[in-house]
Amino acid sequence: MLGDYFNSLPAAVAQGIMWGIMAIGVYITYKILDIADLTVDGSICTGGAVCAVLITNGQPMWLALVAATVAGMLAGLLTGVFHTFMGIPAILSGILTQLILWSVNLKIMGGANLSVPAARYNLLIARLDLNRSIIILEIFALVLIAVLYWFFGTEFGASIRATGANLNMSSAQGINTSLTKIIGLVLSNGIVALSGALVCQYNGSATITMGQGAIVTGLAAVIIGEALFGWLCRNNFALKLIVVVIGGIIYWVVYNTVIFMGLDSNLLRMTAALLIAVFLAAPHLKNKYFSNAAIAEKKALKEQQKAAKKESKKAGKNSGKEVA
């Protein structure tokens, strides 16, 4: 029984890295640009769909991966144009693209799903060869992190970070913030679609629902990683991204554990979403109820009440005396 559990761990690690790569995409929008981009629910499926179509048509693997990434980038471009040139709020822009992608993905696949069985095609990663898959996924993640570390250290990359940190300052310093937002969204969704291409190979199929709730998984990876290992990173950007991937792995290990313990798998999404709500609320609640100022205020209020009680008691006694 316990053996089964440990046997399931490598699969959890593989899935964790795949979704960790996806979470790096979420990190770029959510953490760097300060935009909650809901495009990802659609663009992860777009990546899977494009990859599956090309593989089943006998195209080489590298082309399938590149095409999937580019397709995701186009989705990000659409969201970026909605948001910047058309002035639609970021969240709504993402939802609109997500809806558009639902139709686009169905068209790409020619149906609700498209299978790419590992038995018939020469896939890069497969559920049945976990050791090899994990090594390949690790290489993908590390190369990606290295490239992003370089990119966000460049003059242009720094201007994207500045855009997320302070829009007003960025415009005043001559940064075209529409452009930096669009490039950030393009980059993010390209990465998300790449992870979709990997997920589709791992699952042996692309399905129209494969991206549903992806944003929750991505945010969970980002938040879990930061909460547990954020203190290790200091200001090192590469470490922060590594921590995101580790957050993804932890998410899937926990996921496997709760399933093993017999939690109704229908309740998993809700559990994950509630967990994220708690993590997101933590800093706010901490400030409101547990900061030094809040504690001091409470203390002062209590003392005031105590003093008032004493006063009223005294007054009561005095009035009693007077009557006597």
Next chain:
Amino acid sequence: MLELIDVKKTFNPGTINAKKALQGVNLHLNPGDFVTIIGGNGAGKSTVMNAIAGVWPIDSGIIRIDGKEVMSLPEYKRAKYLGRVFQDPMMGTAATMEIQENLAIAARRGKHRTLRWGISSAEKKKFREQLAILNLGLEDRLTAKVGLLSGGQRQALTLLMATLNEPKLLLLDEHTAALDPKTAKKVLELTDSIIQEKKLTAMMVTHNMKDAIAHGNRLIMMHEGKIIFDVSGEEKKALTVEALLAKFSQSSGQEFASDRALLS
């Protein structure tokens, strides 16, 4: 250096909230001019600054910076010519980025941002020297996050960032209003010395009449979206707060209506 010709701007036109913020502003600044701008609440002081910076398009009129018409340029393109410091110390710097990263961003104002590394070691040395001039001990904290700095420190840093690449025009929008009096004085002294040293053309909005008289070589008073009083040279040096208040009621036919200005 700066030319404003009949600049007009109405906010929320055609609604019950319509506000004629600028009603034909004309102004000509010579290179090296340091103008202080005063006026009551809603006189259009900050609006003039935002019109020049391109925060929103103006309704009509001409704005020239260094001979170039800039009305059709977006804010980020006009930034090439302008250094800006805002009233809110949070607005001019990125809190989650390091001091040196903020400076490196400012050092590329008006330049093409490439895929070269965002900050060079030669720059770091230069930043350290420049920060030392501020005399706030920031030169030893290049990698500290700006969010850790006090309001005064952030404002001094914003001032340095605004003047790192010499701007054609420095716009100071009540940049000491949110600071305590002692810090405000220090930042003002710093402003004076940087403007003098780099021979910058500058505009400073202030609600403090004493500051407006003590700094710069020219003083402008605004009222209801117009410039109602413009004085420079010896005449400006001889001004007093009382004389300014008298001038205001004479020009506008009203009492000077700004609690902040009267109290400070």
